[in-house]
Amino acid sequence: MGRPRILFLDAYDSFSNNVVSLLTTLLEADVDILHIDSPLLDPASPDFHDKLRQELQCYDAVVCGPGPGSPTLDADVGLIRHIWDLEDEHLLPVLGICLGFQSLAISCGASIRKIPGGGLHGMIRDIDFRSREIAGSSGNIFAGVTPFKATLYHSLCADIGQDSISEAEWSERRWAGLPELPDIVPLAWVEEGRNGASERILMGMKHSSKPFWGLQYHPESICSQSLGHQVISNWFREALLWSKQRGRVTKSRIPDCIPGSTKPSLLSQVQASRDAERADVFEETLPDEFNLTEYGTNATYASKVIQLPSHVEVPDIVELLQNGGREHIVLDSASAHANRIGLDVRGRYSILALDVADSLRLEYQAGAAHVNALLPACAMNKGHSNKDVKLGKHYTVWHLLADFMDRRKLDMPNAESPFLGGFMGYITYEMGLECIEVKINSPRGHERPDLCFAWITKSIVVDHLEGTLRIQYLHTSVSEADEWLNSTADTLQKSAIWADGLRVNDSKLKGARHFTPPITPTGPSEPASIVTPEAGEYESKVRRCQDFIAAGDSYELCLTDQTSITRSASLLEAHDVIPTNSWAPMSATKSPSSWALYRTLRARQPAPFGSYLRLGGATLISSSPERFLEYGRAGLCSMRPMKGTVRKSDAVATLRQAEHILHIPKEEAENLMIVDLVRHDLHSVCGPGNVRVPQLMKVEEYAIVFQMISVVEGQLPASTKGGGGGGGGGGRYTGLDVLAASLPPGSMTGAPKKRSCEILQELEGGRHRERSLYSGVVGYTDVTGRGDWSVTIRSLFRWDDETVRHADGAGETEVWRIGAGGAVTALSTPEGERDEMFTKLKGPLGVFGGRS
Numbered sequence: 006m007g008r009p010r011i012l013f014l015d016a017y018d019s020f021s022n023n024v025v026s027l028l029t030t031l032l033e034a035d036v037d038i039l040h041i042d043s044p045l046l047d048p049a050s051p052d053f054h055d056k057l058r059q060e061l062q063c064y065d066a067v068v069c070g071p072g073p074g075s076p077t078l079d080a081d082v083g084l085i086r087h088i089w090d091l092e093d094e095h096l097l098p099v100l101g102i103c104l105g106f107q108s109l110a111i112s113c114g115a116s117i118r119k120i121p122g123g124g125l126h127g128m129i130r131d132i133d134f135r136s137r138e139i140a141g142s143s144g145n146i147f148a149g150v151t152p153f154k155a156t157l158y159h160s161l162c163a164d165i166g167q168d169s170i171s172e173a174e175w176s177e178r179r180w181a182g183l184p185e186l187p188d189i190v191p192l193a194w195v196e197e198g199r200n201g202a203s204e205r206i207l208m209g210m211k212h213s214s215k216p217f218w219g220l221q222y223h224p225e226s227i228c229s230q231s232l233g234h235q236v237i238s239n240w241f242r243e244a245l246l247w248s249k250q251r252g253r254v255t256k257s258r259i260p261d262c263i264p265g266s267t268k269p270s271l272l273s274q275v276q277a278s279r280d281a282e283r284a285d286v287f288e289e290t291l292p293d294e295f296n297l298t299e300y301g302t303n304a305t306y307a308s309k310v311i312q313l314p315s316h317v318e319v320p321d322i323v324e325l326l327q328n329g330g331r332e333h334i335v336l337d338s339a340s341a342h343a344n345r346i347g348l349d350v351r352g353r354y355s356i357l358a359l360d361v362a363d364s365l366r367l368e369y370q371a372g373a374a375h376v377n378a379l380l381p382a383c384a385m386n387k388g389h390s391n392k393d394v395k396l397g398k399h400y401t402v403w404h405l406l407a408d409f410m411d412r413r414k415l416d417m418p419n420a421e422s423p424f425l426g427g428f429m430g431y432i433t434y435e436m437g438l439e440c441i442e443v444k445i446n447s448p449r450g451h452e453r454p455d456l457c458f459a460w461i462t463k464s465i466v467v468d469h470l471e472g473t474l475r476i477q478y479l480h481t482s483v484s485e486a487d488e489w490l491n492s493t494a495d496t497l498q499k500s501a502i503w504a505d506g507l508r509v510n511d512s513k514l515k516g517a518r519h520f521t522p523p524i525t526p527t528g529p530s531e532p533a534s535i536v537t538p539e540a541g542e543y544e545s546k547v548r549r550c551q552d553f554i555a556a557g558d559s560y561e562l563c564l565t566d567q568t569s570i571t572r573s574a575s576l577l578e579a580h581d582v583i584p585t586n587s588w589a590p591m592s593a594t595k596s597p598s599s600w601a602l603y604r605t606l607r608a609r610q611p612a613p614f615g616s617y618l619r620l621g622g623a624t625l626i627s628s629s630p631e632r633f634l635e636y637g638r639a640g641l642c643s644m645r646p647m648k649g650t651v652r653k654s655d656a657v658a659t660l661r662q663a664e665h666i667l668h669i670p671k672e673e674a675e676n677l678m679i680v681d682l683v684r685h686d687l688h689s690v691c692g693p694g695n696v697r698v699p700q701l702m703k704v705e706e707y708a709i710v711f712q713m714i715s716v717v718e719g720q721l722p723a724s725t726k727g728g729g730g731g732g733g734g735g736g737r738y739t740g741l742d743v744l745a746a747s748l749p750p751g752s753m754t755g756a757p758k759k760r761s762c763e764i765l766q767e768l769e770g771g772r773h774r775e776r777s778l779y780s781g782v783v784g785y786t787d788v789t790g791r792g793d794w795s796v797t798i799r800s801l802f803r804w805d806d807e808t809v810r811h812a813d814g815a816g817e818t819e820v821w822r823i824g825a826g827g828a829v830t831a832l833s834t835p836e837g838e839r840d841e842m843f844t845k846l847k848g849p850l851g852v853f854g855g856r857s
């Protein structure tokens with residue numbers, strides 16, 4: 006017999022890829038995935054039942070997955086409901102998990118209600134079961150299983166009349182079921198003691214006569230003990246036994262329409278669209294456009310390493326090399342310098358893009374049918390050039406990026422530098438929503454890009470660990486490269502700060518003989534008008550989140566809100582972002598420049614993933630502590646979700662104290678839920694069995710808060726199964742596959758991701774209210790296949806299009822925005838969540854002086 010084949014009915018991203026991974030690895034099965042509302046099997050179509058039976062013949066068993074919502078609602082369970090109605094001759098073994106289990110229970114006559122004491126999400130409990138065979142009844146899938154703990158993710162539960170059983174009778178009768186519901190054989194329970202009452206929650210059942218089983222807990226969670234996997238193995242053994250006894254034979258035809266468990270790689274899809282003779286978009290070049298196919302190809306890498314004096318900081322280098330540039334990308338591991346002793350390995354490198362304003366840029370707005378490729382004037386030796394690259398259903402911006410990168414790939418597996426050259430830029434939260442098919446406002450009402458990448462060929466990498474600085478050029482002319490590398494090194498090494506410790510902008514530059522630290526937070530300038538979230542309103546939104554959670558629609562919601570700061574625009578021109586004297590006291594009419602604000606923020610709140618960007622009409626100032634995704638040249642992907650926050654105070658001043666506060670069920674559950682979500686995201690590309698959690702719930706210290714962090718890793722498979730073929734990339738997976746599959750960052754959404762984002766959109770102000778850069782990501786993807794992205798939090802941003810020139814000569818005003826929030830769960834308190842949001846707001850808001 007070949008590998009068994011299982012059909013997984015996916016009720017939407019409720020850790021479903023983790024379930025699929027477990028089934029695939031444990032049972033050595035091939036698992037196909039079908040969404041519960043797939044148009045491939047539409048209950049409204051006249052031949053639905055025939056088609057369903059026909060497809061099911063190709064499977065050994067079906068697993069009905071977990072999901073948001075209620076099993077009583079057709080829209081929430083979709084296809085699952087029809088499985089229980091199969092006629093006897095078409096029966097096949099089925100396992101329902103969580104929502105799938107609840108749906109089975111309903112089909113057997115149980116009712117569904119909320120768990121009396123409130124939902125249990127990310128809660129780990131001992132499962133109560135009988136490990137011996139049940140006399141007179143076969144199919145106890147818990148038989149022979151060693152006691153184990155499992156994670157729960159549910160607000161609803163099956164009511165089979167358990168509360169009518171007296172305490173005295175409970176220990177025996179809980180296994181008997183109730184005469185009114187003869188189809189239900191209870192197999193497992195959890196007894197939850199809360200508020201002085203004991204709640205009896207059904208955790209496992211089997212159908213008394215059909216090959217249907219169900220589990221309320223989540224066997225696939227990282228915190229469900231593997232001892233419990235025996236239950237799944239037992240189920241499958243029973244399933245195959247049932248089929249054998251019935252003489253049921255699985256048809257060997259491979260179902261043609263139902264997809265397997267791993268997404269094909271972006272590059273294999275590009276190849277497929279080429280094979281289908283779709284015109285190659287790169288070749289659609291009009292005479293007045295530049296040739297995107299050729300641009301930047303055949304480049305060679307050259308670099309020059311110099312020592313970095315210990316007193317020189319990243320902003321000094323920026324100021325030395327970029328004075329007057331219009332656009333900037335600085336990824337600044339500011340905390341590395343602050344923590345010189347026991348260096349912060351999370352942010353070993355800082356990376357500066359040079360000549361950003363002259364670089365090719367790709368801009369894409371979510372929902373648009375094209376990508377705008379922009380080549381600035383001086384790079385073309387003629388007028389600035391623009392090109393719209395058409396997209397289609399099968400050629401999205403992600404395909405274009407993967408294709409573009411593939412044509413410029415450098416095979417340098419042992420390169421020392423983390424970034425040699427490639428795309429750097431930002432992606433908004435709304436772009437992430439597009440990736441998971443959550444509707445966004447259309448038309449958007451603005452022209453801002455949701456993805457803005459600059460193709461960076463000249464850059465600086467600072468290695469804070471080695472104390473070196475690497476000047477790099479992806480060039481097409483050796484002599485030009487040598488000249489540029491040397492002259493850049495000269496600019497740095499002959500500067501006053503290199504030699505004498507004198508900073509470019511040091512007001513004592515003339516005459517002073519000693520080094521003066523430059524980091525003086527900007528004082529209040531012209532009063533800004535600050536609108537912060539209204540505390541009472543935020544608390545009521547927390548309560549509404551909890552209503553959704555209680556109804557089973559979400560397990561955790563990362564609620565956020567925005568503060569706006571309207572102030573007179575910096576008199577310094579937009580491009581003059583690195584002025585001399587940028588931190589010297591401002592005159593009453595001048596606002597500090599964005600660069601001065603950045604320097605203030607990095608001094609107040611140094612972070613491993615800080616950044617300063619001016620790109621595509623946006624200015625971003627970030628002190629992010631959170632890595633979103635890093636991928637290496639050999640395909641190792643690492644995500645670092647952060648969940649669980651406590652503010653530093655006299656009472657919580659040390660790591661030990663913070664650990665004490667954060668290692669409690671509420672905080673651990675918040676973290677666990679996102680770990681399971683991130684595993685799910687990684688599994689979708691890395692495939693079953695290729696994801697692990699090397700670090701779970703570690704508490705780390707930051708400037709203002711302590712945070713609980715987990716690390717989830719996945720290994721990219723070599724290539725799409727059966728893919729490959731011609732073309733440079735073949736079926737190869739790249740970091741872009743994972744990036745596209747993981748946005749928006751799970752730590753900023755809650756779980757399950759899609760439904761949670763829909764709810765949050767509603768609560769945070771509807772489709773027209775955008776999170777924008779906040780909750781998006783910033784980072785790079787380089788020519789050798791490496792990439793690193795941080796989550797845009799603890800940051801402020803503004804868009805040029807919000808700068809208003811006042812007619813009465815009152816100058817210009819600009820609008821800065823700061824997002825802040827936190828995860829709401831069933832255990833949150835509105836006051837606690839409000840405090841957490843204001844704590845996170847405090848750092849970035851403090852740069853405007855006054856309130857902090």
Ligand SMILES: C=C(O[C@@H]1C=C(C(=O)O)C=C[C@H]1O)C(=O)O
Pocket residue numbers: 563565631647648649650752753798799824825826827828845
């Ligand atoms: C929502 C924010 O932070 C996120 C939420 C966290 C939490 O709920 O504990 C922790 C880190 C971030 O992933 C924010 O900084 O605004």
Ligand SMILES: NC(=O)CC[C@H](N)C(=O)O
Pocket residue numbers: 019070071072073074075102103104105158159160161162556557558
């Ligand atoms: N994880 C799940 O499938 C949850 C099922 C259902 N939405 C509940 O909350 O009870």
